[in-house]
Amino acid sequence: MSPIKIAEGSSTNANSIIQYFLSIHNLLNSPVEMTVFSESASFSSKDRYEVKISRDGLQWNFVCKNNSSAALRASLNMLGKWLKGPLLECEFHHEASFKIRGVIEGFYGKPWTHEQRLKGIDFYADCNMNHFMLAPKDDPWQRFDWRVPFGDEFLLKVSEIQERASFNAIQLSVSLSPGLTVEYSNPKDVQAVMTRYEQLYSIGIRHFGLLVDDIPWELQHPADIEKYPTIADAHASYANAINAQLKQIDSDIRLTVCPLVYRGRGSEPYIVTLGNSLNGDIDLMWTGRQICSEYLDTFDAIKFKEFTSKEPFYWDNYPVNDVEMIHELHVGPITGRDKDLGDHCAGLLANPMDRFELSLIAIGTFGDYLWDSRNYDSNNSWLSVMKRLVDNPRDREAISRVFRCSFGSCLAQAQAPEFSEMLDKAKYAWRTSSMQEGVSILSEAVLEMRSDLDVIQSASFSMPKWREEALPWIQKYSDGERALSGIIEILKTTQPRSDGRLSAPAGSRDRLWGIWNSLSENQTKLFGGSFILFVGELAAEIADRE
Numbered sequence: 001m002s003p004i005k006i007a008e009g010s011s012t013n014a015n016s017i018i019q020y021f022l023s024i025h026n027l028l029n030s031p032v033e034m035t036v037f038s039e040s041a042s043f044s045s046k047d048r049y050e051v052k053i054s055r056d057g058l059q060w061n062f063v064c065k066n067n068s069s070a071a072l073r074a075s076l077n078m079l080g081k082w083l084k085g086p087l088l089e090c091e092f093h094h095e096a097s098f099k100i101r102g103v104i105e106g107f108y109g110k111p112w113t114h115e116q117r118l119k120g121i122d123f124y125a126d127c128n129m130n131h132f133m134l135a136p137k138d139d140p141w142q143r144f145d146w147r148v149p150f151g152d153e154f155l156l157k158v159s160e161i162q163e164r165a166s167f168n169a170i171q172l173s174v175s176l177s178p179g180l181t182v183e184y185s186n187p188k189d190v191q192a193v194m195t196r197y198e199q200l201y202s203i204g205i206r207h208f209g210l211l212v213d214d215i216p217w218e219l220q221h222p223a224d225i226e227k228y229p230t231i232a233d234a235h236a237s238y239a240n241a242i243n244a245q246l247k248q249i250d251s252d253i254r255l256t257v258c259p260l261v262y263r264g265r266g267s268e269p270y271i272v273t274l275g276n277s278l279n280g281d282i283d284l285m286w287t288g289r290q291i292c293s294e295y296l297d298t299f300d301a302i303k304f305k306e307f308t309s310k311e312p313f314y315w316d317n318y319p320v321n322d323v324e325m326i327h328e329l330h331v332g333p334i335t336g337r338d339k340d341l342g343d344h345c346a347g348l349l350a351n352p353m354d355r356f357e358l359s360l361i362a363i364g365t366f367g368d369y370l371w372d373s374r375n376y377d378s379n380n381s382w383l384s385v386m387k388r389l390v391d392n393p394r395d396r397e398a399i400s401r402v403f404r405c406s407f408g409s410c411l412a413q414a415q416a417p418e419f420s421e422m423l424d425k426a427k428y429a430w431r432t433s434s435m436q437e438g439v440s441i442l443s444e445a446v447l448e449m450r451s452d453l454d455v456i457q458s459a460s461f462s463m464p465k466w467r468e469e470a471l472p473w474i475q476k477y478s479d480g481e482r483a484l485s486g487i488i489e490i491l492k493t494t495q496p497r498s499d500g501r502l503s504a505p506a507g508s509r510d511r512l513w514g515i516w517n518s519l520s521e522n523q524t525k526l527f528g529g530s531f532i533l534f535v536g537e538l539a540a541e542i543a544d545r546e
Helices: 012-024 069-085 114-126 152-167 187-201 224-226 229-251 269-277 297-307 355-371 377-387 394-404 417-432 435-455 464-469 471-491 508-521 531-539
Strands: 002-008 032-039 048-056 059-064 090-095 103-104 131-134 171-176 207-211 253-259 281-288 313-317 347-350 502-504 543-546
Touching: 002 012, 012 069, 012 152, 012 229, 032 069, 032 207, 032 464, 048 069, 059 069, 059 187, 069 114, 090 355, 103 114, 103 152, 103 207, 103 464, 103 502, 114 152, 114 207, 114 355, 131 152, 131 207, 131 347, 152 171, 171 187, 171 253, 187 207, 187 229, 224 269, 229 269, 229 281, 269 281, 269 297, 297 313, 347 355, 355 377, 355 435, 355 464, 377 394, 394 471, 417 435, 435 471, 464 471, 508 543, 531 543
Parallel strands: 002 032, 032 059, 103 131, 103 347, 131 171, 171 207, 207 253, 253 281, 281 313, 313 347, 502 543
Antiparallel strands: 048 059, 048 090
16 A cells, blocks of 8 residues: 555545556655645635645645646646655645646647647656647647548547546647638538537537638638628627537636637637627637747736626647747747736637647746746756756766857847857957957867767767757757867967957968858758858958968
């Protein structure tokens, strides 16, 4: 029998969540003798728990009062941390910053595998998330085959995902995107969607997505053109008809709509018409000012509700790197989201990359922000997530330096912060004190980069899936090391001139421009813009000797 026991009288649902948590975190054989109690409580609308850990002789008691399964699951995450530290009696409580906190698999590109989706759900729960929306853009069932009922194999897989989600107190939602071919005024096209929703309902799904984004901007069918003044009216009518049928099945079902116009200020005519025409219990998704928004602020959220009568349900397009961003690697922490945003929105779902394993890094920081946004520190969160995902310190430090060279995207992040700072220090050194000092700074960076590559490329590297998914950027890092080595060789041959420029052997400038070309022709984005600027600046600074 496990030293950690579940108190008698716990609900079946609580029992399964606790049991599953203990099993996946190898705590069933913990040396600590403890009884875990779960008690339902009425708190606020956001997930909240209040925990007391006390000792009775050799026996510990963990008593959690919670207002939801997700709150219970979050308290267990705290229990896991407590078991690793000094065992002291304590009390703690927390209320989530956001009501809905999670991930939407909504990118263009190769969909995640079934195994990745299952693994992801375990991770989201460990990050105090409570939602996963399945909406893969390039999976045929999502956008193209929506009039065809789901087959048994598909339903079996979704049922397995739903079971895993239930064990983790994650709500699974499934979306359909009929907008490419739908006839909004045709009751048969309402029923086609309902047939699929009813199939999903039968295996436990209670939250559904209706996505009409990324479709033609004008009505296409003659019957729709005749019936609806605008496409916004058509979308509202269609969603309301589906929602009415869902409510007849179960009043607790939730429908979320992703609109055709999903970015801006919220004052756009389409979104104003749609928001004010949708039934009050339908959620409306929004990406912010931009498709990939540098920031999401409370002021915009409040104005969005004024314009549309809806709190925005954020579809946050980070760390996704599809379409025009395929050369970017988004592994930095989430930044630029207001601390009180959760008080003015329905929830937030992060849209990840097709690179599943690497997406977990940014998702982990989203978990920290969504759970406790007022105390969120992006850098501390990133370091914590990296430590949680990579046990080996040597491997973690090596891959971290590569990843930090990829920082800088649609978010307000410093580009390749440490690498850029190193280049600036080297330039300042040779311009104000000595070339030897500047070359020394660059040489130390080259040695560190070579060491990083040796670690990452070794057979013993503990994160081979990261290496595989990040291969283009690792190769660019290797190119950068060679480029920096070439620059050092040129700098060693230079001599200062009275006009402040550097004298170098004939052909040195051409060599530098060759390095510049090699870096710029490789579209894989690494080092931000600092390296290209550095090389170009140096080429202008050098004067070839005759």
